Amino acid sequence: MKVSDVILGPIVVAIGIVTLVAASMQPKPFFGSGYGGGFFPSIIGIGLFGLGAMLTLAGWSKRNEAPLLVFGDWIRSGRHIANAAAVIGALLFYILTSDALGFVISGFVSLFVVLVQFSRAPLISLVIAIVTILLVKTVFQDILLVPLPWGILEPYSGSLTWR
Amino acid sequence: MAVIYDAFVALMVPNVLVVIVLASVFGLFVGAVPGLTATMAVALLVPVTFFMEPLPAIAAIVSASAMAIFAGDIPATLLRIPGTPSSAAYTDAAYRMTKQGKAELVLGAFVVTSATGGLIGAIFLMFFAPVVARFALNISSYEYFWLACLGLTSAAFISPGSPVKGAISLLLGVLTAMVGVFPVTGQPRFTFGSTTLYGGVGLVAALIGMFAIAEILRFALSTEPAPKAVKTKIGNIFKGLVPEIWRFRRRFADGIAVGTGTGVLPGAGADIAAWISFAIARRFTRNREEFDKGSLEGIVAAGGANNASVSSAYVPATVLGIPGDSMTAIVIGVLFMKGLTPGPAIFQHQPTLIYGIFLSFILANLLMIPLGYAAIKLARYILDVPRQYLMPVIMMFCVVGAFAMDNTLIGVVTMLVFGIIGWFMEENGFPIAPALLGIILGRMVEETFLTSMIKAQGDFLQFFTRPIAGTVGAITILIWLSPLLMMAWRRLGRRRELAARGAGREV
Numbered sequence: 001m002k003v004s005d006v007i008l009g010p011i012v013v014a015i016g017i018v019t020l021v022a023a024s025m026q027p028k029p030f031f032g033s034g035y036g037g038g039f040f041p042s043i044i045g046i047g048l049f050g051l052g053a054m055l056t057l058a059g060w061s062k063r064n065e066a067p068l069l070v071f072g073d074w075i076r077s078g079r080h081i082a083n084a085a086a087v088i089g090a091l092l093f094y095i096l097t098s099d100a101l102g103f104v105i106s107g108f109v110s111l112f113v114v115l116v117q118f119s120r121a122p123l124i125s126l127v128i129a130i131v132t133i134l135l136v137k138t139v140f141q142d143i144l145l146v147p148l149p150w151g152i153l154e155p156y157s158g159s160l161t162w163r
Numbered sequence: 164m165a166v167i168y169d170a171f172v173a174l175m176v177p178n179v180l181v182v183i184v185l186a187s188v189f190g191l192f193v194g195a196v197p198g199l200t201a202t203m204a205v206a207l208l209v210p211v212t213f214f215m216e217p218l219p220a221i222a223a224i225v226s227a228s229a230m231a232i233f234a235g236d237i238p239a240t241l242l243r244i245p246g247t248p249s250s251a252a253y254t255d256a257a258y259r260m261t262k263q264g265k266a267e268l269v270l271g272a273f274v275v276t277s278a279t280g281g282l283i284g285a286i287f288l289m290f291f292a293p294v295v296a297r298f299a300l301n302i303s304s305y306e307y308f309w310l311a312c313l314g315l316t317s318a319a320f321i322s323p324g325s326p327v328k329g330a331i332s333l334l335l336g337v338l339t340a341m342v343g344v345f346p347v348t349g350q351p352r353f354t355f356g357s358t359t360l361y362g363g364v365g366l367v368a369a370l371i372g373m374f375a376i377a378e379i380l381r382f383a384l385s386t387e388p389a390p391k392a393v394k395t396k397i398g399n400i401f402k403g404l405v406p407e408i409w410r411f412r413r414r415f416a417d418g419i420a421v422g423t424g425t426g427v428l429p430g431a432g433a434d435i436a437a438w439i440s441f442a443i444a445r446r447f448t449r450n451r452e453e454f455d456k457g458s459l460e461g462i463v464a465a466g467g468a469n470n471a472s473v474s475s476a477y478v479p480a481t482v483l484g485i486p487g488d489s490m491t492a493i494v495i496g497v498l499f500m501k502g503l504t505p506g507p508a509i510f511q512h513q514p515t516l517i518y519g520i521f522l523s524f525i526l527a528n529l530l531m532i533p534l535g536y537a538a539i540k541l542a543r544y545i546l547d548v549p550r551q552y553l554m555p556v557i558m559m560f561c562v563v564g565a566f567a568m569d570n571t572l573i574g575v576v577t578m579l580v581f582g583i584i585g586w587f588m589e590e591n592g593f594p595i596a597p598a599l600l601g602i603i604l605g606r607m608v609e610e611t612f613l614t615s616m617i618k619a620q621g622d623f624l625q626f627f628t629r630p631i632a633g634t635v636g637a638i639t640i641l642i643w644l645s646p647l648l649m650m651a652w653r654r655l656g657r658r659r660e661l662a663a664r665g666a667g668r669e670v
Binding site: 001002003008012015019022026027035036037040041044047048051052054055058072073074077080081083084086087088090091092094095098099103107110111114115118119124125128132133136140144145146147148 | 211214327328330331334335337338341345347348352353376379380383384385386549551552554555556558559560562566567572576578579583587590591608609613616
């Protein structure tokens with residue numbers, strides 16, 4: 001997805017302005033050098049403002065050469081859009097449900113969906129998803145002691161781990 | 164010398180050695196699969212190293228990065244796809260030789276030059292870094308401020324593509340670093356009212372997002388068909404190799420020297436080392452025709468250069484805490500997480516650790532010959548790994564890795580956000596490495612500036628009156644002004660030309 005500099009430039013300028021405003025709201029220190037938490041952010045804001053303006057000007061001078069927005073070939077392929085949607089969707093699903101359902105269930109669903117979407121081979125995907133989840137659970141939860149959420153499997157946590 | 168012996172003993176512990184071998188195999192695999200970069204290998208390793216002692220943790224990163232940079236040459240030779248960006252410089256040259264049926268020779272040259280380059284870089288690192296560290300003990304926050312500025316500046320300027328976009332990427336990284344509690348007053352800053360952001364944006368989660376999730380998204384949207392490997396039987400890769408390399412020994416030496424030098428520069432990494440040394444080899448070749456038709460000359464130079472720079476990038480990283488490339492940036496992050504502050508003092512307080520890191524470079528580069536040989540023999544299988552299964556599995560490891568850093572879901576959210584931003588930036592020609600350096604150096608620039616200002620009681624001139632600070636400061640400001648000076652110079656030149664033309668017309 002190539003966006004023209006004529007559009008990206010103003011976005012960077014806008015980020016710069018927001019940074020400047022946010023920096024000006026930082027409290028001034030009462031003691032010390034007089035440089036507060038807003039000092040560096042305001043330099044960054046000015047920098048982004050200036051660079052964004054440069055980018056806009058550069059894009060404007062080439063406005064006839066480059067279209068405003070060019071999508072990759074994937075825009076015409078429903079499958080590729082679904083691929084990306086599956087990755088982002090699976091991650092969002094994991095973020096939203098892992099506390100309630102637990103790592104094993106949420107992780108399995110996320111992984112299986114992306115595997116099937118990428119490969120179109122449900123049986124192999126199922127095997128890979130199960131093996132991966134078990135491997136990750138064993139390595140991270142049982143060996144490295146990362147507190148991955150148990151979720152609804154909490155009552156069975158005693159029998160599901162060898163620790 | 165006693166220190167080196169201690170470090171050697173510390174390294175020769177069975178579990179450290181096992182970690183090094185496993186990390187090497189991992190690095191070889193990730194580097195050899197097209198679409199998985201060396202930085203991604205390191206980013207994925209960090210959550211695992213989090214649970215190790217400092218020495219095995221860094222040794223694992225060292226071996227994985229050295230192996231991945233070498234392994235990137237394998238798909239470059241067999242598929243014409245660089246396995247990591249640092250193989251891109253000579254991908255065409257290597258593939259041209261493969262088509263002439265010389266794949267064995269090229270792969271053999273890559274193993275030998277990579278290992279030699281890495282070894283020489285490591286020896287340079289081992290003897291040069293302590294000298295610089297002794298010198299650097301005298302420097303204070305003023306010098307650190309300018310060195311961090313210089314690191315940030317070269318990150319933006321040396322990055323491939325448009326310098327404006329490099330600089331924007333850098334500033335966005337620095338802006339990310341500003342999130343969290345402001346160290347001087349203890350006030351929260353840019354935390355959007357969320358207490359989970361008081362500690363700042365999770366570095367590891369952000370870099371897993373930028374380097375792994377972004378890559379998975381790119382794969383998901385890639386409409387290119389899976390690459391087909393050249394079906395060539397790989398026999399003895401070392402046959403007839405020594406005379407060929409000996410023939411180009413001058414280029415080889417040049418390449419290693421260029422790579423070592425590039426690595427020391429903050430912000431310039433293995434990919435830039437490979438580009439520069441390949442260009443130099445082409446410029447100074449005696450036989451340009453043979454060079455372009457397919458010869459080992461450029462390959463020998465650049466293959467050694469990128470691995471040499473991986474080693475020497477640890478000079479600024481360990482001595483000053485300023486990353487030489489994106490992989491050492493991660494190493495600095497890991498050292499901080501272990502409660503160790505990279506800098507000259509670490510050479511006095513933790514000499515065993517520092518020399519252990521240096522020795523692990525030597526060990527990793529020695530291991531590269533047998534393991535690299537095995538990887539080349541197995542290349543057909545590695546390159547044929549179905550990526551439609553591999554990518555989702557990596558995604559799952561990313562999720563757990565991002566979670567494991569502080570055991571909160573915020574890490575996973577950060578990873579997703581930075582993954583999408585990273586993908587979008589890369590699509591539009593914004594380089595990612597400056598953003599990473601910005602995240603790591605941003606805090607350092609601010610802290611050293613404020614400390615210096617408090618010490619100097621607001622007297623800004625203090626930044627220039629100390630000799631080293633003044634010199635580094637002047638260089639940094641000159642680099643900042645260089646685009647303006649160049650523009651003025653060009654405009655002046657054009658005006659002169661126009662004036663000359665105008666004068667000509669009048670006559």
